[in-house]
Amino acid sequence: GQQVMQIPQYQHVQEGEDFTTYCNSSTTLSNIQWYKQRPGGHPVFLIQLVKSGEVKKQKRLTFQFGEAKKNSSLHITATQTTDVGTYFCAGRRGGSNYKLTFGKGTLLTVNP
């Protein structure tokens, strides 16, 4: 079945440092979504990437979708304490019967 691998599992940074999490799929994806879950909270949708090689930005967050549509990354520039949480990628294969497959997530902690 489809697998989505996400690394690293944990990342601790000093406030102001950059952070990147990577997502790799065993199969080609029709799209990939990113979610953020704050400690004790629930996942919240951040963004969706659809096109090969697509890059999207949300303030300090940059999302990329690989050319082969099998990998993606989330980069945060100059982390802040408000960035703390677990970041999940979730990919879908083509076809309406295929569900979202989530990566295991990257837990980001930020030292002020």
Place this chain on the structure above:
Amino acid sequence: DGGITQSPKYLFRKEGQNVTLSCEQNLNHDAMYWYRQDPGQGLRLIYYSQIVNDFQKGDIAEGYSVSREKKESFPLTVTSAQKNPTAFYLCASSVRDSERSPLHFGNGTRLTVT
């Protein structure tokens, strides 16, 4: 405000008992989902429903059952057959089960079985 309501937030049960987790949404979404989250794990799909009176098994459906009698409601029953029921359960919904619909999650129910 529209959203997804899961209740209760915390639930405690004795081993061998069935327990039902509630999920209600007023977003007028067609598709609803149940995920299970364990520490250090991603979200694993238990069941999903694209329309009233229809639902399909996800990746880890064994020991669980659902119903979808109303568009707004998608309760999950954790049966005594589920070997490791202690977990954080998340309900979600989407506009429709298409390739590009993001999921809207409820606040979750943390189930502890002893």
